[in-house]
Amino acid sequence: MSEKDASTTTAPGKSMDAIVALCRRRGFIFQSSEIYGGINGFWDYGPLGVELKRNLKEAWWHDIVRCPADGPDGKPLDMVGLDCTIIMNPKVWVASGHVGGFNDPMVENEKTKKRYRADQIYGLYKRYRSEDSIELQLKELIDLAHDKTLQPPYGPNLTCTAGSASEAFGYFQGALQKTPYKITRIDVTESSFESVSSDGRPVIGLVLPVPMFLLETSIACVPSPDNHDDLMWLLKQYENNRGQFSDTSKGFDLSEPRQFNLMFQTNVGAVQNDASAAYLRPETAQGIFANFRNVVDTSRVKVPFGIAQVGKAFRNEVTPRNFTFRSREFEQMEIEFFIRPESAKEWYAYWRDSRFAWWQSIGLAGENLILREHDKDELAHYAKEGAGTSDVEYRFPFTAPGYGELEGVAHRTDFDLRQHAEHSGYGDKLKYFDQEKNERYFPHVIEPSAGADRGTLAVLCEAYTPDDSRASKVYMKFHPRMAPIKAAVFPLVNKDGMPEVAHTLYKTLREKYAVQTDAKQSIGKRYARMDEAGTPYCFTIDGQTLEDQTVTVRHRDTQAQERINVDKVPAFLAEHIGA
């Protein structure tokens, strides 16, 4: 999420509470196992919701696998699908780094209950005792200061956006002015230079040679390694802040590092022991990498090509929140696109831009959708050296004025294939062989990874349109391709032969489209219900139909009406909805 563009806000009248209420009332989304009090982080899709989400997934599958666009070289993309299991050999997650990296050891301040990643406060989570002498602590600090192996993330890794090193120098000087420490050097690392901020200026990193110490006051202290006074000052800060850190009996009162496991664990087979332990996949991507060899061997694909998968993934999030936005069980739509390493920049740009355009094409066309290039310091472990990472982000009512991620496009390099080559023992056999160039190599990967539930939620939020002038006070302005119900067929009144005509038209249309018919109650009430369901068109059979074979088309967005011949209705839908 980002806080960019704070000057604009989400459209007025779009309260998340109202959207959630409509989702419940009209059967889009329910809380899972609600009659038992629900379960945090799990959501069910009702009759309208499942249609909506299917439309999203099927549009994705159609546009990615069945009917992909042309690539940057002008040729149609080579794409195939895949459907892997949720539970895989646990070694997959060791290779991918999810066992270990995903489970960052955390330390907790036992008094304030605040939690930090252990690697970010290295040195501090070492528990000094009050009887430990200042000299001992000082010695440890000096050792740390001279430990050249402590590189980021262990060392402080401050960055700023600046046009030159001297400008950055001024920034860092300001940032550190409340400490007695001076900047000893500025490293404009290669990786920092590659990252360019949104305003086009390079990101310049300050890499300091010793660990940063986080005090409770959020001061970042950076002792110069050879300055005795600096180290003494730092110790003094510890002393002064000890009341906040500890109960005075245990020095700096942080717990031992603990694992906070974000992967769901289960057991395969009846016996529950370490040998039977397995995980629910935290992402669908690894199933694709694990099957890379199989797909290459069986489907005649050639680099560049992509493998796509839609499926459930699971993360035991610390804090599920914001409706379905952060769920513990969720569905991903992922592409792993395999390319020659030297073409990474080109393909990365292609996927970044085409994925953004795709979200626009399904109705998120307004200013609530943005494309955001990541800063270097927020990149995932596998993407540090890549061509880049960006997010397609949507301004949800609950993130406004900030944004929430819908899809991430990342250059994963050849990290995953190499990891699996090593851990599986397959080694070079996992490499791709290029016949033309007689060359064997690990392809690089551009990964566009989208959230189906987040996408559905964004479509819901975007469609929600308050309108006091209509009976329903609100209507869902879905893109026709997303609308759960494409059209409704109504007899104006429930007599005089109109129901029969309506029924015949309904039976014809439902062969191809999700349509509904309803003869009960007043026509206004039926239109109003369709407004809340987001149905783009209603066809109404009236007295005139019986005479001249024309029906009324009622447009959802404008409430305008026109007459067309009943025989032209399928063609009308084909034109306005698409096949």
Add this chain to the structure above:
RNA sequence: GCGGGCGUAACUCAAUUGGUAGAGUGUCAGCCUUCCAAGCUGAAUGUUGAGGGUUCGAGUCCCUUCGCCCGCUCCA
């Protein structure tokens, strides 16, 4: 995981110092109805989130728990 707020029908809300759980909307059925939730008649729906306690008696007081919202934290 921490702190704060909140849970009464599908929705929005009532219910006197603790004293028979109600209304409107929606939903459903019938009638009526020739274009935007119209009208008439009728109907269904709650273990007051759940569990325990105090009490003759708990929606109301106490404890526990679950869920939702906000702020931290987390989001590889």
